[in-house]
Amino acid sequence: MDYRNNITRKVMYLYLPIIVLFALIRMLSAFGVFAFMGNTAEYVFSLIIQVGLMFSVSLFGFALLTKNKTKQVFKFYGYRKINWKAILLAIAIGVIVYILNVFVSTFFSAFLSIFGYSSAGGTAMREYPTWQFILNILCTAILPAICEETAHRGLLLKGLSPMGQKRAIIISSIMFGLLHLNIDQFGYATLIGFLLGYISTICESIYPAMIIHFMNNFLSVFMGFSSYHKLGPEVVFSYLNKWLQNNTVLAVLFMLVLSVLFFFLLKYLVKLLFKVTTVKRVNQLQNEILKELTKEAYLKDAQAVAEGKEIDPTDQTHTIPFEKFDEMYKKHNSKMGYTSEIDEKILAEQGDFKLNKITKVMLITGMVIVSIITLFTFIWGIL
DSSP states (O other), X not given: OOHHHHHHHHHHHHHHHHHHHHHHHHHHHHTTTTXXXXXXXXXXXXXXXXXXXXXXXXXIIHHHHHTOOXXXXXXXXXXXXXXXXXXXXXXXXXXXHHHHHHHHHHHHHXXXXXXXXXXXXXXXXXXXXXXXXXXXXXXXXXXXXXXXXXXXXXXXXXXXXXXOHHXXXXXXXXXXXXXXXXXHHHHHHHHHHHHHHHHHHHHTXXXXXXXXXXXXXXXXXXXXXXXXXXXXXXXXXXXXXXXXXHOHHHHHHHHHHHHHHHHHHHHHHHHHHHIIIIIHHHHHHHHXXXXXXXXXXXXXXXXXXXXXXXOOTTOOXXXXXXXXXXXXXXXXXXXXXXXXXXXHHHHHOOSOOOOOHHHHHHHHHHHHHHHXXXXXXXXXXXX
């Protein structure tokens, strides 16, 4: 078995158990098996699922199975530092994603209602203290941003990259949407997953995706807290919501226009994010290579002078073949920490890649499991 197939198979050795265990815990919880634990069950299982399954199995399990150092796995997953400009852009993108998320979920809910579906809805809260708000930020925003991204934009997206970037992004985004195990969340979660996969790929870093994921979930938690305590955002939202309910046609036009405007703004910000991450990195690499070439040329000219030879300004011997430039590029890329040993081994293998049958079966099995549960939530909402 070649190295690429070896990697993809071991990815599924880890991801399939994550899916099964996650689905099992969620189903048992839905049927009230853990009711004796009270409200603490939600937070306990959040830690188990996020830290235990999504993060630890994805990271340390992959390192163990592939016999790589944890540091190399971090690099492979895209744990590469970004500058403050990229951080600010990711925050701004996260805000826009949350707003578009509200629009998309509204339209998706309206579409589901055509088939007679109605969401179960949550239990009304008797109180919402600040400590619970902080705990919700931890369990709903911080942990998922780190752990779910490690599992989906790290393990799954990067692990399936030998299939091709487009396929890896599509598969990881669909699995991300399905793994919410809820038809209400499937639509927008899949779209967000696609965006996060695309951004992780073009920026060659997982951090922007983590920040965007955090901002989307944080704003959702904050709006819930704001709604309960009737804070400023709730007053504005209630007024806007009331106005939209009384003007259906204007409401649809308003949401469509805003959606288009925010979409183009999102596109522009993603392009800027690409410039301050990948483009900047490539420029740094080119500068390092230029320094090395300049040094080589200087030493060659100095040696010629020492030997009493004249330097010909039209001499073309300083020109290097593409193979040498490519070798220098890879060397500096690795030296600056932009590629891992796993990346280099994957890129070293030539020829078309075909997913082996066992890996394909595991991938399809995982997709079928979460699809059935998601479909069941839709049927349950109709009945």
